[in-house]
Every structure is written in C-alpha cells, then in structure tokens.
Amino acid sequence: MKNRRIPLLIFLLASTFFIYIVVAADRAALPDFIVVLYHFPYGDKIGHLLLMGIWTWIIQACVIAWHKNNGHDARKITVVAWVVAGFVTIEELTQIFIPNRNFSISDLVCSYLGILIFSSVYRFILKNQINKKTKC
DSSP states (O other): OHHHHHHHHHHHHHHHHHHHHHHHHHTTOOOHHHHGGGGSTTHHHHHHHHHHHHHHHHHHHHHHHHTTTOOOHHHHHHHHHHHHHHHHHHHHHHGGGSTTOOOOHHHHHHHHHHHHHHHHHHHHHHHHHHHHHHHO
16 A cells, blocks of 8 residues: 555645646746746747646656556556646636736647657557566
C-alpha cells in the first residue's frame, strides 16, 4: 500500500503546481521564472507546450505506477491525455471571462501539441521497456 502513496503524492504536487501557475496567471502575478519565457520569441507558446506536456507525462506515469501490472497501459495513457486536454480546453476558455487574460487558439494548440508529443514519447518509452522485458 505504501508504494501506491508515492504516485498519488507526485500527482498531487504536480497538479498543485499547475493550479498555482493558472491562478497566478489569472491574477497577473506569474513567478519570475515563468515571466522570463515571455522575453523570448514564442516563449509563451513553448511554455504552454512544456507545462502541459510535462504535466501530462507526470499524470500518465502516476496512473501507470498506481495500476502496476494491470495491463492496458496504452489505453491509460490515451485516457489521461484526453482528460488533460479537456481540462486544458476548459481552462483556456475560462480566460474569456477573466479581465487580464485572453483566450488564444494558438496557446490551446501549443498545449495540445505538448500533450500529444509527451504522451507519444512516454508511450514509446513504455513500449520499448515492455519489449526489452519480453526478450529476456
């Protein structure tokens, strides 16, 4: 049972960080290490890609670890990607109603790209690990 607490804790920490970034952006109070991204060309877009991609990867890894030896890993990765994409869509749409934020289709596309790229890489790595185990 103790081993299942670690993925849950990692999930909670990563999600808390994500929520912190969203709330800080809503209040126009992003931390300096995020504001720095805006100084680079397309820094905001890269930030969306990385934040959503890394968050998706962490959640997928936690779900796989939580359901160890349960199979259907590819399905779990896909479900997590769709859930995160749904959450990201809702979050981006809510920016229409927040005075110091603005909805951006390009931000949404970059978020989706991050989810897609990181999910694909994670799935590839997982598949290769499984193939190596079966060859031994």
